[in-house]
Amino acid sequence: MIARICCLLLCSFNLQAQDYFLKIKGQPVQGALLIAQTNPNNTVSIDGQNIKMTSEGYFIFGFGRFDENSKLVSINHQGQTYQTSIPVQIRDFPTEVVDGLPASKVNPPERDWERIKKEQAQVKNARTVWSEQTAFLQDFIWPASGRVSGVYGSRRILNGEPKRPHYGMDIANTTGTEVVAPADGVITMAVSDHFYTGGTIIIDHGYGLNSTYLHLSQVNVEEGQNIKQGDKIGEIGATGRATGPHLDWRLNIGTDIRLDPQLIIPKDPTF
């Protein structure tokens, strides 16, 4: 077994034993999307859970914001099981203090609870969509140009109250700035007025990878629509719980694993 680690923009591991192989692209840190490939005739499980792969043997997994344990990748090749443990690098997340939010958006009054619950269920539904698209293999581009005004994983203090961490990458720019699809996909949710997130779009990129676009002033796509990388999907805004116009962009695997979108795009916007 050979383990090779190289850290440029991305890391990759190559594990080889006779004719079974495992390649992993991505740096194994909290919030990382890892794209792996093995012989398509093998079967794969991660921490005991079977993983579906493409006809070329590609599959994805990731480390969440709070993951501190390594992931055990088991490859079954012709009746033999090979296991490799991928350790996760712990990150130091900043603290973000946001003041001046309307009190009703930090702690919503009881009359909004039902609406919020409904919207959360709608989001969960959209993120449960699983398809065999392979758009997750593309090189993602920035969904909008602008200044990075918030990062993944930061601890948040809203109007002085500690809240859940921030899971998005915030890109600040003026209302009306174009938001494009960072990769191909299918729109699984497109709404104009969610309580917390305002104009909101969710895109399925295949094999459980989905991305979310929040606070949009314009939503230019519909549920079920196929989109290509670079297609306009909406415009930056300050709808929902936002203090100023920005795009809050999120990346998830299914409903449970929240990833850092900034780790899969170039350092600077490409347009």
Ligand SMILES: [Zn+2]
């Ligand atoms: Zn945000």
